Amino acid sequence: MTDVVFPTLAKERPEAEGVVSTWFVDDGATVAAGQLLAEVMVDKAAVEVSAPAAGVVHLLVAEEDTVTQGAVIARIT
Amino acid sequence: MTLTEAPVTAGQTGSHRLSTAKAMVEAIDLEMERDPSVFYLGEDVGKYGGIFSSTLGLLDKYGPSRIIDTPISETGFIGLAIGAATEGMRPIAELMFADFMGVCLDQIYNHMAKIHFESGGNVKVPMVLTTAVGGGYGDAAQHSQCLWGTFAHLPGMKVVVPSNPFDAKGLMTAAIRDDNPVVYMFHKGVMGLPWMAKNPRSIADVPIEAYEVPIGEARVANEGDDVTVVTLSLSVHHALDVAEKLAGEGIGVEVIDLRSLVPLDREAILRSVGKTGHLVVVDEDYLSFGLSGEVAATITDHDPSMLRAPVARVANPGIPVPYARSLEYAVLPRPDRIEAAVRKVLGA
Numbered sequence: 001m002t003d004v005v006f007p008t009l010a011k012e013r014p015e016a017e018g019v020v021s022t023w024f025v026d027d028g029a030t031v032a033a034g035q036l037l038a039e040v041m042v043d044k045a046a047v048e049v050s051a052p053a054a055g056v057v058h059l060l061v062a063e064e065d066t067v068t069q070g071a072v073i074a075r076i077t
Numbered sequence: 078m079t080l081t082e083a084p085v086t087a088g089q090t091g092s093h094r095l096s097t098a099k100a101m102v103e104a105i106d107l108e109m110e111r112d113p114s115v116f117y118l119g120e121d122v123g124k125y126g127g128i129f130s131s132t133l134g135l136l137d138k139y140g141p142s143r144i145i146d147t148p149i150s151e152t153g154f155i156g157l158a159i160g161a162a163t164e165g166m167r168p169i170a171e172l173m174f175a176d177f178m179g180v181c182l183d184q185i186y187n188h189m190a191k192i193h194f195e196s197g198g199n200v201k202v203p204m205v206l207t208t209a210v211g212g213g214y215g216d217a218a219q220h221s222q223c224l225w226g227t228f229a230h231l232p233g234m235k236v237v238v239p240s241n242p243f244d245a246k247g248l249m250t251a252a253i254r255d256d257n258p259v260v261y262m263f264h265k266g267v268m269g270l271p272w273m274a275k276n277p278r279s280i281a282d283v284p285i286e287a288y289e290v291p292i293g294e295a296r297v298a299n300e301g302d303d304v305t306v307v308t309l310s311l312s313v314h315h316a317l318d319v320a321e322k323l324a325g326e327g328i329g330v331e332v333i334d335l336r337s338l339v340p341l342d343r344e345a346i347l348r349s350v351g352k353t354g355h356l357v358v359v360d361e362d363y364l365s366f367g368l369s370g371e372v373a374a375t376i377t378d379h380d381p382s383m384l385r386a387p388v389a390r391v392a393n394p395g396i397p398v399p400y401a402r403s404l405e406y407a408v409l410p411r412p413d414r415i416e417a418a419v420r421k422v423l424g425a
Contacts, residue, residue, distance in 0.1 A: 021271035022280055024094045039096075039271050046271040064275070 004074035009042040018042035098130040100242035104249035118145035119171030151181035162204040173210040190233030211264035218397035228366030229338035240313040247290025293340035302331030308359035354385035364392035389418040401414025
């Protein structure tokens with residue numbers, strides 16, 4: 001099992017919150033390592049999140065949800 | 078601003094979900110991979126990835142000799158692209174906002190658009206001019222215009238306006254491969270950018286491999302029997318919202334997404350109005366002397382008796398786009414104005 005974490009965009013403020021803007025995969029989808037999973041944003045800076053491993057992805061937060069940087073937003077099994 | 082680490086997928090079959098911006102980038106990537114004569118230049122298109130993410134990730138893959146950051150010198154770098162195109166390259170030049178056309182229009186309409194004709198067809202200008210258009214996000218009078226009617230009015234350029242990821246990729250591929258200058262106008266509100274207003278239709282599955290959407294073919298975005306809404310770009314999404322709402326009342330709204338202004342798919346307009354007898358034109362550009370009048374004339378030039386009611390036009394009434402949100406929404410073709418126009422032509 002591999003965690004997909006919300007990247008730390010505001011490095012000087014590790015407790016900063018961000019938004020999962022877009023999921024590019026559905027819950028339960030089979031993904032390849034390196035595949036684009038999501039676009040997330042802190043303040044107005046956005047970053048892509050890609051799959052750290054191949055497998056079946058389980059989404060743990062919904063689009064537009066606010067989470068703290070470093071939070072687990074999906075798991076790949 | 079968006080940072081990217083993921084490689085752009087290529088050489089595969091099947092489909093994957095992309096935003097309109099990523100679909101546009103994927104088309105450019107696949108053509109650059111296939112054809113070494115393709116390169117991209119403009120302001121902030123390199124390290125920044127395009128102010129509206131039109132080139133995100135391409136600098137890392139192709140380097141600064143093919144993804145070229147330029148100074149703020151539109152006449153200079155568009156002229157450079159024209160020269161390169163006449164010598165056999167396939168440049169893509171980005172005019173950051175269509176609103177800035179004024180500083181470089183001579184290069185565009187007197188040179189890019191006319192060289193082929195002035196040379197008796199002996200010199201081709203196979204370039205793409207990309208540019209961001211449209212309002213609705215508080216960027217005011219000098220950064221919110223569409224101006225596609227102006228480009229389309231001036232002869233010698235094809236003008237394409239994608240509204241969704243599939244068309245963004247297919248029209249970009251077709252534009253790059255086209256031997257004519259093509260102006261590719263992307264509305265910021267359809268790009269699927271995280272920092273813009275959420276637009277569900279700006280994220281969709283697109284084929285992974287390269288494909289073309291033919292330039293000059295409109296698409297029936299929604300079928301209906303009662304009224305035809307001819308529109309393009311972000312207004313397609315608003316028209317589809319109205320069509321979904323009115324379907325609940327038993328009103329069938331056919332939505333035509335033009336996708337290209339030049340060539341204009343007049344047959345698609347005639348076919349649909351021939352069925353419905355009612356026409357609403359929705360155009361985010363200025364009302365007067367523009368696309369909405371051209372679409373209406375397409376009917377009246379052919380057979381005015383096709384219309385069972387006068388044409389309604391929903392457009393910017395001809396004033397600079399205001400900054401204040403309430404005023405901005407009042408001049409843009411928002412769903413409320415589109416719905417009112419549909420009801421008016423139907424007397425419903």
